[in-house]
Amino acid sequence: MKTKMNSWDKVLEARKPLRPKTLDYIENIFDDFTELHGDRLYGDDKSIIGGIATIDGIPVTVIGEQKGKTTNENMLRNFGMPNPEGYRKALRLMKQAEKFNRPIITFIDTPGAYPGIGAEERGQGEAIARNLLEMSKLRVPIICIVIGEGSSGGALAIGVGDKILMLENSIYSILSPEGFASILYKDSNLYKEAADKMKITAKDLKELGIIDEIILENDIFNNVKKSILKNLKQLNKLSVDILLENRYNKFRKIGKGVEKDDITE
Amino acid sequence: MIIDKIRKVNSEETTRVANTKASDMMVGKWIKCDNCKEILYKDDVKENYSVCPNCGKHFRLSSRRRIKQIIDDGTFIELMENLHTTNPINFDGYMQKIKSTSEKTKIKEGVKTGLGKINGIDVAIAVMDGNFFMGSMGEVVGEKITNLIEVAIEKKLPLIIFCISGGARMQEGMVSLMQMAKTSAAIAKFDEAGLLYISVLTDPTTGGVTASFASLGDIILAEPGALIGFAGPRVIEQTIKQKLPEGFQRSEFLLEHGFIDRIVERKNMKEELYNILKLHVGGKNEN
Ligand SMILES: [Zn+2]
Numbered sequence: 364m365k366t367k368m369n370s371w372d373k374v375l376e377a378r379k380p381l382r383p384k385t386l387d388y389i390e391n392i393f394d395d396f397t398e399l400h401g402d403r404l405y406g407d408d409k410s411i412i413g414g415i416a417t418i419d420g421i422p423v424t425v426i427g428e429q430k431g432k433t434t435n436e437n438m439l440r441n442f443g444m445p446n447p448e449g450y451r452k453a454l455r456l457m458k459q460a461e462k463f464n465r466p467i468i469t470f471i472d473t474p475g476a477y478p479g480i481g482a483e484e485r486g487q488g489e490a491i492a493r494n495l496l497e498m499s500k501l502r503v504p505i506i507c508i509v510i511g512e513g514s515s516g517g518a519l520a521i522g523v524g525d526k527i528l529m530l531e532n533s534i535y536s537i538l539s540p541e542g543f544a545s546i547l548y549k550d551s552n553l554y555k556e557a558a559d560k561m562k563i564t565a566k567d568l569k570e571l572g573i574i575d576e577i578i579l580e581n582d583i584f585n586n587v588k589k590s591i592l593k594n595l596k597q598l599n600k601l602s603v604d605i606l607l608e609n610r611y612n613k614f615r616k617i618g619k620g621v622e623k624d625d626i627t628e
Numbered sequence: 629m630i631i632d633k634i635r636k637v638n639s640e641e642t643t644r645v646a647n648t649k650a651s652d653m654m655v656g657k658w659i660k661c662d663n664c665k666e667i668l669y670k671d672d673v674k675e676n677y678s679v680c681p682n683c684g685k686h687f688r689l690s691s692r693r694r695i696k697q698i699i700d701d702g703t704f705i706e707l708m709e710n711l712h713t714t715n716p717i718n719f720d721g722y723m724q725k726i727k728s729t730s731e732k733t734k735i736k737e738g739v740k741t742g743l744g745k746i747n748g749i750d751v752a753i754a755v756m757d758g759n760f761f762m763g764s765m766g767e768v769v770g771e772k773i774t775n776l777i778e779v780a781i782e783k784k785l786p787l788i789i790f791c792i793s794g795g796a797r798m799q800e801g802m803v804s805l806m807q808m809a810k811t812s813a814a815i816a817k818f819d820e821a822g823l824l825y826i827s828v829l830t831d832p833t834t835g836g837v838t839a840s841f842a843s844l845g846d847i848i849l850a851e852p853g854a855l856i857g858f859a860g861p862r863v864i865e866q867t868i869k870q871k872l873p874e875g876f877q878r879s880e881f882l883l884e885h886g887f888i889d890r891i892v893e894r895k896n897m898k899e900e901l902y903n904i905l906k907l908h909v910g911g912k913n914e915n
Contacts, residue, residue, distance in 0.1 A: 476839075478859030478867045483877055486887050488838035488858035492812060496844055499813035500820070515796075516808060516839040516858070523809050537796050537805045547798055562717045562801050571716065573802050611817070614810045615774065618767025618803040620711040626727045 368532070370558040370567075374540060376532040377512045383583060385412055385427030385470040388510065391584035392591070393418050393425060399459075401452060405485060408449030410441045410473070411521075413456040415465070419592055424460035426453045426521055427470030430511065443512075444477035447490035450520050454494050457501055466504040466595055469521040474539065476517030491520040498523035499614070500607060504598035506591055508578070509533045509565075525610050526594045527574045529565035530583070535574070536563040573617060661685055677894040686831060686851045686894055691740040691757035694790055698898050699744035699753065706742040707779065708772050713737075716767060716803040725799075726761075735760045737768045738793070741776040743785070747902045749909070751788055752780035756837075758792040758830075765837055766797030770807025773841065777814040786824040786905055791842040795835020795860075808840035815844045824908045826901065829856050829879070829888065847904060848888045849897075850879040856888075 368376065376382070389396050393416035400407040413426040428445060431437035453469075460467045476487050498505060498521075505524030513522070513535035529535060537543075540558035545551035562568065565577040576594075578586050598606065660667050664683035673680065677697060678687045689697070695704055715722050730736055738761055741754045754773050756763040763769075773789065780787045796804040818825060827845030831854035838858050842848075850856060857877040865872060875881050882888045892900045 476858065478864045480864065480868065480872065480876070483857050483859065483864070484885050486843075486885070488856075489843040489887055491839035491858065492808075492841070492843040495809050495812035495840055496816045496819070499809070499816045515805065516836055519805055519808060520839075523813070535802060537798060537801055543798060560717075560719060568802060571802065573806060611813055614806060614813055617806040617810060618714075618716055618770055618800070620768040620771045621714050622708065622710050623712060624710055626712050626723070626730055 369555075370534075370561075370564055371540070371555040373532050373564050374512075374534055374558050377534045380430075380432050382511055384432065385429045385472060385510070388427070388470055388584065388587060389416065389425055392588045393423070396425065399456060402448045402455055404451055405448045408441075408446050408452055409439055410443050410445045410477075411449035411453055413453055418468075418588065418595075421595065422463075422465050423595075424456055424465050424467045425470075426456055426467065427510075428473040428518075428521070430472055441477060443473045444475060445473065445517060445520075446477050446479070446482045447485040447487050450476075450490040450494050453521050454490075454497055457498065457505075461501045461503050464503060466506070466598070467501070467524070468591060469505070469507045469524065471507060471509045471513040471518045471522055471535075472511035473514060473517050474512055475515045476520065491516045494520045495523055499610060502603045502607065504595060504601075504606060505610075506594050506598075508587065508591075509535050509574075510587075514539060523610075523614070525598050525606060525613070526576065528576045528578055528590060528594070529568065529574050530578050530587075531565055531580045533565060534558075534563045535565075535568055536561055679894050684852065684893075686853060688758050688792070688831070689894075690759055691735070691755040691790075694755045695740065695742075695744070695753070697894070698746065698755075698788075698790075698901065699751075700746065700748065704742050704744040704753075706740060708741060708775055709736065711737065711768050711772055713766055713768050713800065715800075717799075717801040719799045719801070722799040729760060733759050737772070738763045738765065738797070739769045739772050741772045743779070743783075746788075746898060746905060749902065749905045750783075750785055751905070752776050752783070752785045753788045753790075755790040756792045758794075758832075761797060762794030763792045763837070764794050764797040764804075765807050765811075765840075766800040766804045767807065769797070770804075770810050773811050774814045777811070777818050780823065781818055781821045784821070784823060786826070786908065787818060788826045788828065788901060789841060789845075790828045790830060791833045791837055792830045793833055793835065793837035793842075795837060805836065808836045811841045812844065815841050819844075819846075824905070826904060828892075828897070828901075829882075830854050832856070834858065834860055843887070847890075849890050849892045849900065850882065850888045851894060851897075852879055852891050854879045856882050 396416040398414040430443035507524040544557040663685035666682040829850040
């Protein structure tokens with residue numbers, strides 16, 4: 364067991380090249396994975412992997428952002444930064460899952476949606492927005508697991524589900540601590556302080572009521588598998604109407620503000 | 629030239645300077661257009677819907693003035709006027725900044741929501757305000773918009789949202805990010821209710837607002853020349869290490885690439901909205 368890690372240590376851990384990636388989870392937890400490609404509109408984004416597999420004999424659709432472990436792999440995977448076609452592929456496969464009544468498991472691991480010319484030309488904002496809208500009403504259980512770095516709308520675009528789980532040493536944030544420091548502190552060197560103040564660790568987000576569960580990393584694949592199966596079992600008991608109502612309320616209750624006449628410091 | 633302008637819009641520092649200019653504009657008699665550099669008489673600009681009479685540049689409009697331009701006099705009823713942030717991640721100095729911004733701008737939060745009429749047709753309307761934390765979306769903006777959508781579903785009203793935003797409210801961390809999911813889920817319900825949602829994009833609409841309700845309108849309008857995108861131009865330039873093409877991420881570019889329906893000049897906006905609303909009255913939508 365490691366000694367206590369601070370928020371910045373967790374950022375480093377979450378970004379480690381040799382940390383397990385989506386494909387490692389697919390290989391170690393699921394059987395018969397059949398990868399499916401393309402968004403049917405533009406191309407096949409290799410920074411998002413998707414397909415059908417079974418877990419303990421149950422057919423599921425698996426979708427995840429894929430970072431590389433080496434420079435070459437990262438070039439191929441665009442460092443896990445999807446373009447719109449990646450999110451549209453994810454959506455196509457999720458709708459397919461809905462049609463065949465398969466639960467959906469997503470793995471989140473991205474520094475963010477890719478900020479590029481082509482991405483903007485093809486509607487990065489629209490692609491993410493569409494996924495948020497559609498995921499909120501898919502009539503099958505959705506379990507989202509942050510396995511490494513979950514950063515910004517690019518992470519959330521496959522992160523609307525019935526259960527949001529985080530690995531013990533993963534992070535989930537609105538932008539990178541470096542970006543946060545340079546914008547709000549006007550000094551990118553203050554990234555360690557930013558990491559702490561931003562509340563991005565699994566523990567922070569569990570306390571804020573944003574995630575449901577923290578998965579320990581001592582026996583990582585086994586723990587993730589057990590957690591998926593446990594949550595699937597719970598979700599499968601619900602009627603579709605209740606499932607959807609719970610999913611709506613889950614996000615509905617986050618950040619409600621307070622009504623009062625004056626602002627108090 | 630346009631790249632310079634894009635960079636200017638993206639830099640918080642310069643935006644703040646531009647804000648001061650905007651408020652000076654209300655005090656002094658003359659202003660200088662930041663696009664064509666023409667010196668303009670402020671009353672002329674005001675009368676011209678805050679659009680430069682010389683070059684057509686659409687200047688930033690407060691939510692209060694926007695509502696005055698769009699909603700019939702005396703019909704606007706504001707909802708959740710006094711909703712404030714709880715500082716959900718206890719970010720140091722945030723509440724003080726909210727308070728001072730609010731006192732300086734006389735604006736309470738990044739969006740005004742309410743019910744009103746457009747040439748007699750009832751609508752639910754949200755108007756974001758770029759003079760308050762760059763129209764960024766935190767829990768208050770997310771909650772007010774979600775609440776408005778739910779009210780519109782209940783009252784079977786068409787929904788209009790005027791967007792202007794720098795993205796998510798960073799000071800509220802992940803609570804801000806989740807407002808994207810919350811508002812989009814509400815739009816999904818609104819959509820299933822068979823009601824009309826018109827999204828209007830104004831300069832600038834970026835980040836988490838572009839990647840949620842702004843892009844989900846049945847009909848998406850934009851003001852001319854507005855910067856609209858997910859990633860900011862500066863971030864893109866830093867990533868790809870090259871200059872962006874002229875006109876990149878502007879309304880005309882989005883129209884060309886199929887992401888908006890129509891570009892509408894501000895002086896025609898109310899009539900345009902009215903015409904679209906009228907086209908959705910009757911037929912299957914009656915009752
Ligand atoms: Zn001008």
